[in-house]
Amino acid sequence: MPVNICQQLNNANDLDKASYVSSLLSQMTLKEKIGQMSQFNNDDDNLERSIKMGNVGSVINEVNIDTINKLQSIATQESRLGIPLLIGRDVIHGFNVIFPIPLGQAAAWSTELVETCAKIAAIESSNNGINWTFAPMIDISRDPRWGRIAESLGEDPYLCSALGVAMVKGFQGKNLSDNTSIAACAKHFAGYGASESGRDYNTTNIPENELRNVYLPPFKAVADAGVSTFMASFSDLNGVPVTGNSWLLNDILRDEWSYNGLVVSDWESIPQLVTHGFCEDEKFAAFEACHAGIDMEMASKTYAVNLPLLIQESKISIKQIDTMVSRLLALKFDLGLFKNSFTDPNNREEHLNNAHLSIAKEAASKSCVLLKNNNQILPLCKTKISSMAVIGPLADDGYEQLGTWVFDANIDSSIACLQAIKNYVGDLVDVNYAKGLNTSRSNNQEGFKEATKIALTADVAVMIVGEEAILSGEAHCRSSINLPGCQEQLIDAIYKTGTPIVLVIMAGRPITLEKVLPNVDAVLFAWHPGTMGGPAITELLFGEACPSGKLPVTFPRNVGQIPLYYGQKNTGRPASDATFVDINSIEVRAPQTSLGMTSTHLDTHFSPLFPFGFGLSYTQFEYTNINVNMHSVSMGESVEISATLCNIGKIDAEEIVQLYIRDLVGSVTRPVKELKGFQRIYLSAGQSKNVVFNVHTDELAFYNRQMKLNTEPGLFNAWIGSNSATELKVGFGVILASE
Numbered sequence: 001m002p003v004n005i006c007q008q009l010n011n012a013n014d015l016d017k018a019s020y021v022s023s024l025l026s027q028m029t030l031k032e033k034i035g036q037m038s039q040f041n042n043d044d045d046n047l048e049r050s051i052k053m054g055n056v057g058s059v060i061n062e063v064n065i066d067t068i069n070k071l072q073s074i075a076t077q078e079s080r081l082g083i084p085l086l087i088g089r090d091v092i093h094g095f096n097v098i099f100p101i102p103l104g105q106a107a108a109w110s111t112e113l114v115e116t117c118a119k120i121a122a123i124e125s126s127n128n129g130i131n132w133t134f135a136p137m138i139d140i141s142r143d144p145r146w147g148r149i150a151e152s153l154g155e156d157p158y159l160c161s162a163l164g165v166a167m168v169k170g171f172q173g174k175n176l177s178d179n180t181s182i183a184a185c186a187k188h189f190a191g192y193g194a195s196e197s198g199r200d201y202n203t204t205n206i207p208e209n210e211l212r213n214v215y216l217p218p219f220k221a222v223a224d225a226g227v228s229t230f231m232a233s234f235s236d237l238n239g240v241p242v243t244g245n246s247w248l249l250n251d252i253l254r255d256e257w258s259y260n261g262l263v264v265s266d267w268e269s270i271p272q273l274v275t276h277g278f279c280e281d282e283k284f285a286a287f288e289a290c291h292a293g294i295d296m297e298m299a300s301k302t303y304a305v306n307l308p309l310l311i312q313e314s315k316i317s318i319k320q321i322d323t324m325v326s327r328l329l330a331l332k333f334d335l336g337l338f339k340n341s342f343t344d345p346n347n348r349e350e351h352l353n354n355a356h357l358s359i360a361k362e363a364a365s366k367s368c369v370l371l372k373n374n375n376q377i378l379p380l381c382k383t384k385i386s387s388m389a390v391i392g393p394l395a396d397d398g399y400e401q402l403g404t405w406v407f408d409a410n411i412d413s414s415i416a417c418l419q420a421i422k423n424y425v426g427d428l429v430d431v432n433y434a435k436g437l438n439t440s441r442s443n444n445q446e447g448f449k450e451a452t453k454i455a456l457t458a459d460v461a462v463m464i465v466g467e468e469a470i471l472s473g474e475a476h477c478r479s480s481i482n483l484p485g486c487q488e489q490l491i492d493a494i495y496k497t498g499t500p501i502v503l504v505i506m507a508g509r510p511i512t513l514e515k516v517l518p519n520v521d522a523v524l525f526a527w528h529p530g531t532m533g534g535p536a537i538t539e540l541l542f543g544e545a546c547p548s549g550k551l552p553v554t555f556p557r558n559v560g561q562i563p564l565y566y567g568q569k570n571t572g573r574p575a576s577d578a579t580f581v582d583i584n585s586i587e588v589r590a591p592q593t594s595l596g597m598t599s600t601h602l603d604t605h606f607s608p609l610f611p612f613g614f615g616l617s618y619t620q621f622e623y624t625n626i627n628v629n630m631h632s633v634s635m636g637e638s639v640e641i642s643a644t645l646c647n648i649g650k651i652d653a654e655e656i657v658q659l660y661i662r663d664l665v666g667s668v669t670r671p672v673k674e675l676k677g678f679q680r681i682y683l684s685a686g687q688s689k690n691v692v693f694n695v696h697t698d699e700l701a702f703y704n705r706q707m708k709l710n711t712e713p714g715l716f717n718a719w720i721g722s723n724s725a726t727e728l729k730v731g732f733g734v735i736l737a738s739e
């Protein structure tokens with residue numbers, strides 16, 4: 001068999017990346033180059049033949065290890081060049097072992113944990129032959145109607161950046177060529193989370209200043225941290241769909257940020273440029289996408305069909321194509337695929353191994369947020385109760401607790417709450433179960449009778465409600481974000497029995513809980529917690545673990561408040577309790593005035609139901625003594641902001657300490673609060689600690705009217721506390737170095 005080009009280069013021994021890529025490129029035909037720019041879905045009828053012909057650079061959605069090895073072998077041994085394939089898959093929050101949905105992981109506010117979860121997902125998926133994931137999704141999400149908020153890391157640029165970087169590190173490891181590392185993909189660049197009315201794929205209109213200050217920072221952070229690939233968003237950004245948006249992809253990503261990794265389109269988003277009404281046909285769509293710098297087309301074949309002609313007509317140059325193909329080859333080189341693209345099926349780590357499951361339990365535990373705990377009903381004590389009713393459509397469902405994007409999950413190993421509770425209490429507590437409703441969106445109340453019957457005789461009712469997995473995620477948006485179906489009525493029915501209710505909510509988004517809150521004694525918000533959701537929740541309910549999660553996104557009272565986020569602008573007429581006017585206090589035929597004259601709704605309070613960063617514990621934490629080490633910090637230096645944290649309760653526990661600042665006057669208005677630091681601190685009961693944050697003046701920078709990143713001198717406030725509504729405040733100034 002003749003030795004192919006890659007084999008020759010491999011034999012040439014230790015060529016560095018640049019030489020390898022350029023030697024390979026110099027021997028490629030135009031068709032082979034365009035082939036590298038094409039990603040095929042695994043169900044393509046001509047897949048194997050196309051790979052052999054050199055028409056495929058990547059395959060998406062194939063997870064069978066034998067098939068992957070076969071495809072790699074066709075690519076490396078039967079094609080003229082022998083270039084291996086990128087094998088892409090959406091490994092979003094775990095592969096076989098499922099961790100909490102990303103929004104849930106964000107609630108743990110732990111970069112270490114997020115990195116570990118991603119590392120495990122990388123190990124499990126790379127063991128299967130996958131070398132590229134389409135994560136992290138770092139779209140700032142401020143609209144809980146949007147189903148993809150589940151995949152996001154929440155509303156805040158600082159938290160999202162820190163956790164996004166951690167995820168990239170977890171997936172990519174220290175070295176991409178390690179056989180347990182996979183390439184990460186920062187998506188969806190950019191602004192996708194601002195879809196109008198929270199409807200997926202919808203238009204986004206984001207002023208450049210807002211784009212730069214809010215939506216782009218997480219992408220810049222992961223670009224700086226070395227993320228291998230970016231995915232362009234489906235969405236229309238200010239009139240120019242991102243897939244054809246040269247300003248965003250070339251001027252900002254390539255020129256301003258010097259990003260040199262691969263940019264992939266989203267699924268069929270190049271031909272969708274025609275649907276957007278941005279291009280008259282697919283040829284023009286290929287032209288626009290190529291000029292915008294989309295290196296690889298996902299799923300559709302617009303490039304394969306149209307690029308040859310566009311080059312022939314000199315509308316696209318070979319130089320452009322070479323630059324793009326070089327990026328693709330460079331990634332394959334970094335992944336070590338030219339040396340070895342075979343995955344040894346006998347060398348795979350044991351899937352679902354105990355270490356992975358124990359991290360999944362820790363992640364689920366740390367991501368749960370305790371929203372209410374009246375009279376310290378939680379933790380329950382198995383020796384103090386004799387009977388309990390477990391009620392709800394999600395109580396005994398290992399599948400639904402996994403959440404969105406779990407194609408490769410081992411569903412059978414997912415342990416639901418009912419099972420875990422029974423295992424934990426053993427014979428000590430009589431556990432009765434009633435589903436109440438067949439599914440989370442069911443309106444058939446036939447099951448209420450059984451549910452109220454078991455609640456009547458129980459010491460406590462643990463209700464496990466929320467959203468099934470399919471009610472959030474891509475294209476699964478909701479116009480109401482109440483508990484779906486008749487779940488509110490089910491809670492009401494149980495409330496009427498007089499038995500105390502502990503509500504556990506599993507959902508892919510914030511849920512509006514204003515109506516149900518008064519009727520329940522405790523609320524534990526568990527997101528979709530993943531494989532080990534049941535055991536983690538059980539340990540929290542019974543005090544074997546203490547809740548420590550904090551909301552990574554604001555919980556509105558009702559959908560009409562959206563968008564509602566803590567980092568809002570002050571406005572010229574900010575809302576306040578002093579001026580708040582309730583709809584019922586207005587006299588009939590009252591003459592027109594600017595009632596209250598502040599930025600509020602008449603029919604709902606202006607505050608959220610739960611603010612960003614909120615989460616209770618079984619202990620109480622007290623914050624005192626906020627301090628700055630200097631009242632004026634010179635530009636280019638750091639200020640130290642500190643406070644005393646004391647665990648004044650009776651339980652050892654972890655607290656997520658949060659630092660917020662406000663730049664009081666800016667050349668463009670600044671948010672009323674901005675997260676600038678957080679620390680997870682463990683304190684035993686009675687213990688206290690001085691918690692210190694160092695903030696460099698560079699970290700106070702924002703994009704000004706000229707779209708330049710700049711720190712402006714002036715006065716700042718800083719708060720340290722347990723959530724974004726904290727009031728413990730200190731002031732400091734930033735002065736020019738010469739002042």
Ligand code: BGC
Pocket residue numbers: 090134187266267474
């Ligand atoms: C989604 C991407 C995903 C891709 C591949 C698209 O519909 O928007 O986030 O990575 O499909 O599955």
